[in-house]
Amino acid sequence: MRYQLKQIHCRPWTLSGLSLKLIESHYENNYGGALRRLNAITEQLESLDFAKTPSHVISGLKRDELTALNSTLLHELYFASMGGEGKVTPSMAEVLTRDFGSVQQWRTQFSAMGYALGGGSGWVVLTWMPRDGRLINQYASEHSQSVAGGVPILALDMFEHAYHIDFGANAKAYVDTFLRNVDWQAVEDRYGDAAKVSPPRPVVQPEFGDLPGMGVEEVRDMLAAGKPLQVIDTRPKHFVSRQQDIADGVTWRDPERVGEWMNELRKDVPVVVYCAYGFHVGCRTAITLREAGFDASYMKVGHSGWKAVGAPIHMTT
Numbered sequence: 001m002r003y004q005l006k007q008i009h010c011r012p013w014t015l016s017g018l019s020l021k022l023i024e025s026h027y028e029n030n031y032g033g034a035l036r037r038l039n040a041i042t043e044q045l046e047s048l049d050f051a052k053t054p055s056h057v058i059s060g061l062k063r064d065e066l067t068a069l070n071s072t073l074l075h076e077l078y079f080a081s082m083g084g085e086g087k088v089t090p091s092m093a094e095v096l097t098r099d100f101g102s103v104q105q106w107r108t109q110f111s112a113m114g115y116a117l118g119g120g121s122g123w124v125v126l127t128w129m130p131r132d133g134r135l136i137n138q139y140a141s142e143h144s145q146s147v148a149g150g151v152p153i154l155a156l157d158m159f160e161h162a163y164h165i166d167f168g169a170n171a172k173a174y175v176d177t178f179l180r181n182v183d184w185q186a187v188e189d190r191y192g193d194a195a196k197v198s199p200p201r202p203v204v205q206p207e208f209g210d211l212p213g214m215g216v217e218e219v220r221d222m223l224a225a226g227k228p229l230q231v232i233d234t235r236p237k238h239f240v241s242r243q244q245d246i247a248d249g250v251t252w253r254d255p256e257r258v259g260e261w262m263n264e265l266r267k268d269v270p271v272v273v274y275c276a277y278g279f280h281v282g283c284r285t286a287i288t289l290r291e292a293g294f295d296a297s298y299m300k301v302g303h304s305g306w307k308a309v310g311a312p313i314h315m316t317t
Ligand SMILES: [Fe+2]
Pocket: 026, 030, 031, 075
């Protein structure tokens, strides 16, 4: 499988004390980079014959896959964590007080963990523990101590204490024996429970109803395959003058003047428009075009998403 890029969840221009440059670079280079690494590793894994591959190659790739996957998931959660005013809601205050003594105590602990990582690396994550019915603050060092949002349904303990008494150093015999002892009905039941946990919430833009949106990967692949598609970059003027780069094969048009340039478009070929991140400008332009009778949709993740998947781009100056 290939992992698909998610739209940046917070509106970057609404953040206080965090520059667009910082957020864009983080989204495009670090989040996008993790996703690109993840897909490259996945591709490599899919081409392996696991039965014949040396164990150091398998463990290296699977370790790298876990790191890239968790980096991808945690960055999505990170961007989805911002965009508010930092004020704990009354019901969250109740929950934090129940699990940490008070909101302040939770905040002190969470901050201290963040401070302690200064000069190092890792994540501080507030995590729901379904087992214990409570929240904890956890580290996810190097991205990979736990899968964010994961609910495990089958576990094999590979610490030596789990097999040494019976199998000595023969770990393979232990694994085979373990697999012969798995209670698959219990695994199926746990799967049923885990599947009820909702996925991360998508970006909600109720003001645009069910306006059709396309993923950046689909647009990129259609353009690369030479399929008929009219792709228009409609970032506001001030964005274009600040960034000075544009996607290959795409024309920029001022969203303010859609009434003029729409006459250059063909009605029998689908139109895709996008703005900086996939929010209101691109959506509004797509709606205007649809009202004028064009087969128009918007590209969900915008110009930043185009760069985050590493699609071709060139400078305009
Ligand atoms: Fe990051």
